[in-house]
Amino acid sequence: MNHPGPRSLKVVTTPGADARLLVAPATRSWWPITIALLLLGISLVRPVAGVEPAPTAPTRPVHYVLGISPFLNDADKDPVYRALVGFLLEDAPMGSSIRLYDAYHVRTIAQIDVPDRRAFRSAKTRANQFRDPIRLLKEFLAGKPTAPAVPGLDFTQAVQVPRFLDFVAANLICSDDELVVMILGSPLHVDAKEPGFSMVDGYFPSDGHLLAPRESSIYSLQHREGALPGVVVHWGWFGDPWVSAVHQERVERFWTLYLEGQQARLGAFSGDWVTVFNALRADPQQALRRQGASPVDRTHTKLEMLRITREVGSDDWITRDELPDPAPPPPDSAVGLMKIGIRWRQNVDLDLYAQPRSGAETLFFEHTRSPDGYYFKDYRSSPARDYEFIEFQRPVNAWDVEARINFYEGELPEGPNGEIRVEFGGRVYSGDFALLSPHGNHGRAGRTQGDCWSVIDVPGILGLREAARSSSSRHSASGQTLDLR
Numbered sequence: 001m002n003h004p005g006p007r008s009l010k011v012v013t014t015p016g017a018d019a020r021l022l023v024a025p026a027t028r029s030w031w032p033i034t035i036a037l038l039l040l041g042i043s044l045v046r047p048v049a050g051v052e053p054a055p056t057a058p059t060r061p062v063h064y065v066l067g068i069s070p071f072l073n074d075a076d077k078d079p080v081y082r083a084l085v086g087f088l089l090e091d092a093p094m095g096s097s098i099r100l101y102d103a104y105h106v107r108t109i110a111q112i113d114v115p116d117r118r119a120f121r122s123a124k125t126r127a128n129q130f131r132d133p134i135r136l137l138k139e140f141l142a143g144k145p146t147a148p149a150v151p152g153l154d155f156t157q158a159v160q161v162p163r164f165l166d167f168v169a170a171n172l173i174c175s176d177d178e179l180v181v182m183i184l185g186s187p188l189h190v191d192a193k194e195p196g197f198s199m200v201d202g203y204f205p206s207d208g209h210l211l212a213p214r215e216s217s218i219y220s221l222q223h224r225e226g227a228l229p230g231v232v233v234h235w236g237w238f239g240d241p242w243v244s245a246v247h248q249e250r251v252e253r254f255w256t257l258y259l260e261g262q263q264a265r266l267g268a269f270s271g272d273w274v275t276v277f278n279a280l281r282a283d284p285q286q287a288l289r290r291q292g293a294s295p296v297d298r299t300h301t302k303l304e305m306l307r308i309t310r311e312v313g314s315d316d317w318i319t320r321d322e323l324p325d326p327a328p329p330p331p332d333s334a335v336g337l338m339k340i341g342i343r344w345r346q347n348v349d350l351d352l353y354a355q356p357r358s359g360a361e362t363l364f365f366e367h368t369r370s371p372d373g374y375y376f377k378d379y380r381s382s383p384a385r386d387y388e389f390i391e392f393q394r395p396v397n398a399w400d401v402e403a404r405i406n407f408y409e410g411e412l413p414e415g416p417n418g419e420i421r422v423e424f425g426g427r428v429y430s431g432d433f434a435l436l437s438p439h440g441n442h443g444r445a446g447r448t449q450g451d452c453w454s455v456i457d458v459p460g461i462l463g464l465r466e467a468a469r470s471s472s473s474r475h476s477a478s479g480q481t482l483d484l485r
Contacts, residue, residue, distance in 0.1 A: 058283045061095035061116070062178045067103025067164050069157045069185030070145045076157075076238045077141045080184060083277045085134055088112060089123040091281045099172065100137055103159040103185055106167050110136040148192035152369060153200060155192075157237055159185035161255075162218050169227035169262070178284045180267075181233045182276065187251055187269070188241050194218065196367060202243040202308040203368065204250045207297040210257060217303055219254075221261040228264035232284045235269045236276030247308040257296050302349070302408070304365035307376045317423045318343060318387050323430060330463035331425030334398045340458065341389025342433065344418030348410030349440060352388050354403040354456075356396040363390045372396070389421075398424065398464060403456035405433055409440040415451075422461050431461040 072080065084100070092098055095116035100109035110133035119125045127134075147155035161183065168181060188199035197205070197218050209219035235255070242248040256266045268279035318341040342352050352375070353364040361370035365388075368375040373392040390403075407416055417434040437451035444452070459465050 056283050056286060057091070057281065058093050058096075058178065060093070060178070061097075062093055062180055062284060063172065063174050064092065064096065064098045064280070065101065065168055065172055065179065065181045066098065067101045067159060067181065067183045067185070068109070068140070069159045070102050070104050070140070070143065071147050071155050071158050072141070072184075073156065073238065079273055081138065081141055083273060084137060087277065087280065088130060088134070089126045094120060100133070100140075101164070101167075102140065103161075103164045103183060106160065106164055109140045110134075150190075150192050150195055151371075153190045153192070153195060153198055155190055157186035157239075158190050159183055160191075161189055165228065165233075165262070165264075166224070168231070169224070173228070173231075179231050180280065180284050181231060182280050183233065183235045184237070184273075184276075186237050186241055187235060187255065189218075191218065196305065196369070199251065199305075201369075201374070202247055203305040204247070204254055204308070206302065206304045206306055207254075207257070207300045208302045208304065210261060210296055211298060211301055212303055219258060221258070224262050226263045228259065228262040231259075231262075231264040232267045233259055233264055234267040234276050234279045236273050237271050238273070240271060243308055250306075250308065253294065261296075302365065304377060305368045307368070307374075317341075317428050318389050318421050323428050325427065326430070328427040328429060328463075330467040331398070331427065333425065334459075334464060335395050336398075336425050337392060337394075338396050338398065338401065339389055339391045339421075339423040340401070340403055340456070341387055341421050342405055342418055343387045343421065344416055345386075346410070346412055346416050346418075348412055348416050349408040350386075350388075350416060350418070350435075351406045351408045351443065352390060352403065353406065354390045354392075354401065356392050356394070357400040358402060398462055399459050401458045403458060405435065405454045405456065406443055407435045407437050407440045407452045408443055411439050413438050420456055420461060422458060424462060429461050429463070431457075 066084065068080065088098060092112075092114050094114055096114050098112040098114070100111070101107065102109060112130055112133045114120055114126070120129070147158070164183070165181070168179075173179065190198040190200060197209075199205070205217070205219050209217040210221050212220045212222070214220045214222040242251075252266070252269055255269070259266050267284075268276045270276055317339065340352070340354055342350060344350055351365055353362055355362045356372045360372060361367065363370055363373060363375040365375065365377060372394050373390060375388070375390050377388040392401075405420075410416070415435045415437055417432065420431040420433050422429045422431075433454050433456070435452060435454050441449050441452040457465075459468075
């Protein structure tokens with residue numbers, strides 16, 4: 001098969017239309033036309049007059065570090081290109097520097113230094129002098145890199161934020177001048193090497209990740225304290241990646257704490273690219289200072305990914321106080337989709353572990369997703385009704401499900417107790433549990449740890465054991481055998 005040659009981005013216009021960045025075969029004559037159109041249409045990257053006040057420009061040189069996802073959608077590359085080139089030609093202060101990076105692979109795209117000379121007040125002079133960096137940016141955006149293929153993860157707009165910011169801290173910190181970072185990519189981290197740390201399907205890291213040792217979490221602040229002193233980070237993305245407003249608030253809070261732990265601060269954080277570029281053009285000292293964000297919860301040391309559900313009321317089966325039928329009949333079949341969860345009221349930390357069958361992946365707080373389902377934990381918004389559950393999204397045989405409860409952390413002289421709920425076959429079943437230990441054991445296993453664990457009898461809660469005994473008795477009397485599995 002013959003493949004077309006390299007393709008590049010080219011700005012073209014039609015009467016009465018915006019400039020558009022299109023993929024077109026590279027030609028030798030594109031440069032004069034592109035520069036002329038950029039100079040004529042540079043105002044297109046600015047907000048409409050009267051809609052937003054113009055930002056106050058910096059009064060001294062600034063070092064700009066712009067990290068871009070290599071996996072942007074084609075429709076999003078046009079405004080990114082025009083806005084970046086517009087910033088370079090008209091907005092970057094004299095004496096400043098601009099460093100463009102692939103923020104996923106952490107590779108240099110281009111480097112530009114704006115001389116503090118009168119000639120560089122002209123956008124035309126900058127366009128001529130910076131033609132090579134602009135070409136490199138154009139080629140980067142025209143590229144079609146292959147995204148990692150990891151089941152359940154979408155790498156559209158992906159960036160490697162911890163790794164990228166570590167690079168900035170190690171190589172680009174300037175002691176005298178302002179340093180401003182802009183990230184153009186998804187605020188939801190996805191990790192091909194450690195998928196369990198990915199912010200997908202409403203998951204976000206607990207504060208325990210910030211407090212953990214460096215080797216235990218990619219989000220750890222260990223050895224990152226003060227790594228980005230005075231740095232402002234603006235963050236823009238395209239589309240709506242959030243499952244709810246609460247999800248956005250939780251992720252924004254987490255990144256705020258992650259940056260504050262390095263003496264940096266989060267500036268613009270928005271899916272509106274105009275807002276983000278306005279923030280980039282402004283004086284860094286004007287960057288938003290977030291007030292009221294709750295501090296790191298240092299009592300929450302457990303490494304877990306918490307989850308916000310998308311559908312309102314999707315967890316109603318476990319949060320409601322009264323069940324529709326307090327004594328439902330056994331299910332008609334032992335095979336089907338299942339949710340299993342635990343509720344408790346004491347101020348202690350309990351954990352649920354479950355696997356659909358022996359040898360399958362066990363779902364729990366450190367392993368929240370598997371081919372069979374996912375683990376969900378309440379993030380303690382209501383301490384009087386803590387809960388967590390596991391949902392199997394493939395049919396399971398209730399006789400094969402293995403589930404346990406662990407007393408992870410806390411002190412309770414009488415030992416914790418609570419309620420088990422199982423949603424199965426269109427009905428919700430309930431049972432009680434109790435653990436004998438007066439204190440948690442942080443998930444340790446072994447013969448001496450039995451009091452901190454309780455095995456859940458799933459067939460018993462569903463009424464399958466009693467049904468099997470009754471059926472066995474009836475059929476034994478008639479000389480027949482019956483297998484309810």
